[in-house]
Amino acid sequence: MQINTTSFVSAPLTIAVVGLGKIGLPLAVQYARHGQRVIGCDINQEVVDNLNAGRSHIQEESELATDVPRLIRAGFFSATTSTQAAVCEAQVVVVIVPVAIDAEHVVNTAHIDAASRAIGDALQPGTLVIYETTLPVGTTSRHLRQLLEQTSQLQAGKDFYLAYSPERVSSGSVFHDLRMYPKVVGGIDAASTERAITFYRSVLDAEIIAMASTDEAEFVKLIETTYRDVNIALANEYACYADMHQLNVHAAIAAANTQPYSHIHTPGVGVGGHCIPVYPYFLFSNPLDHAQPGLADTAHTMLTLPRQARQINDGMAEYTIQRLEEVVGPLYQQSVLLLGVAYRGDVRETAFTSARLLQAALRYRDAIVYADDVFFNEDELKELGYTALPAGYEDRITAVILQCDHRAYHHFNFSPFSRCQVVLDGRHALRRAEIEAAGMHYLSIGDGTTLAVKNDNAQRLAKKTVS
Incomplete structure (x- = not known):
């Protein structure tokens, strides 16, 4: 798969952000601030309805109270409960769906698995998929890759790009942290890494650090x-x-x-x-x-x-x-x-x-x-x-x-x-x-x-x- 970096950067992107929680919503706003069209995806209908009405459900980030309604009015941001519909339109899909542990400290990937299947159902050739959720080492390159490939009938590294870039921000200071902390990026191959770096350079002002693989980026x-x-x-x-x-x-x-x-x-x-x-x-x-x-x-x-x-x-x-x-x-x-x-x-x-x-x-x-x-x-x-x-x-x-x-x-x-x-x-x-x-x-x-x-x-x- 050949990268057309010029067209990827020069034209405004449509970005699907899957998961509009305390990190996902600020990320969506960050991308929209940089002139990209962002479709936020969340399974909570009330969250989606409030966002489309210009009301943020995240109170810790004071900037959201003014940026969400402004970006909604300007057409740079919208929200939906249909991940498939958003992914159909997107050139970039950023996933920030939680992975947690249960009372026995066993890792539970049920939510991100469901989100990945929904993404795979509508994944288009040439799309860049980036996971930002913190994950056990190897999850992107093996487990999630397999889910995406099975549901999309596309091959990662050949038909679509796949990368991992951990969120490195704290609730209450997300926009500050996005400016200050280097962005760590790793793809399943060189083309995926390069495409992810190109994307982040278009929406962030921070330094970009390239890792050798998604596994290494997860390890960071x-x-x-x-x-x-x-x-x-x-x-x-x-x-x-x-x-x-x-x-x-x-x-x-x-x-x-x-x-x-x-x-x-x-x-x-x-x-x-x-x-x-x-x-x-x-x-x-x-x-x-x-x-x-x-x-x-x-x-x-x-x-x-x-x-x-x-x-x-x-x-x-x-x-x-x-x-x-x-x-x-x-x-x-x-x-x-x-x-x-x-x-x-x-x-x-x-x-x-x-x-x-x-x-x-x-x-x-x-x-x-x-x-x-x-x-x-x-x-x-x-x-x-x-x-x-x-x-x-x-x-x-x-x-x-x-x-x-x-x-x-x-x-x-x-x-x-x-x-x-x-x-x-x-x-x-x-x-x-x-x-x-x-x-x-x-x-x-x-x-x-x-x-x-x-x-x-x-x-x-x-x-x-x-x-």
Whole structure:
């Protein structure tokens, strides 16, 4: 198949973006901003109807509120529930449909498989198909390629182009990240790689990095996210060591990171989100390995650090509750408030949030668990499985855990919590002086004050006994 680069770049493209979630919709808008005609595809009829009416369902990206209606009016963007109809018209198809793990950490490709079959049903010769969803290594070149070829009766590398380019952006800063981070691209062959690079140069302003294959490009994203998980686990182990030896891990890490080869992350009560706690499992739970005799067994014995990191980071919830118990004693029938159920600050998203693990650890001790989140109302919290703190119940709270560092919590008013003994700052985001001024103990993961607090409580109890 010969590439006609001139015509591909010079004429406006029709691009089908399959999946209009927190990443897919900003990508569609990014392409439309560059003068391309974009058809967004989503299975949710309400999402499609709202977008065609100029209303964005994604609130984290402020630019969408103005760009979506503007681009709809200008004819550069439209939305549909018919992936097949969009693919029929498209020269480029970009797929950003989620792949997740289940409760047993098994990779589930059902959604992206369905999307791929729909694409294959309408795929035209000469079309470029790019997957941006984070995937286990080999998924594009083997599994998804096979689905596309079977449904389209076309051959990848001969009748259509196939490439992989991982999304490398964060919810709430997608447009910024698209400008700042290099775009990693790999095709199933040289022609597919070149065509994908040509496309991205027409819609992005960032550097393009060409990889040798789709497998290598998939590997890049898994390395990125697993590195962060392992790094956070190391920081959390440092924090536990600091608490044991009455050291301040935050001060120590800050000093260590002034050395240019040290990049230690921040410890905390756990790791949440769509990426960091999920994608390591793509490395050591790759479903494609099971199709190759012997490879699954070999993979199971590899990558010991990512496996341990997952255990360490998920175990921080239990460690956090143990720290509380060192201050307040048994938590049986004690009321504890979780501040924030989102997986990170200032996002309305709860994927794999550490709040789940904290709540489970507290309930195991028969504590009474309440939750607050500035991004969710009482009914939404209930739907998510949490109990909102009723008005007037502030004086029943024994302990508060900052799970999520929403900016609204940085100056949280603790004065109504008259019986609260301790505030555990799980994200090192609160002002210690304000909390101690309210008569409460301040703890953070790795601040080394646990023993000091325990001794202080013992001294207070002794004074009360003597008097």
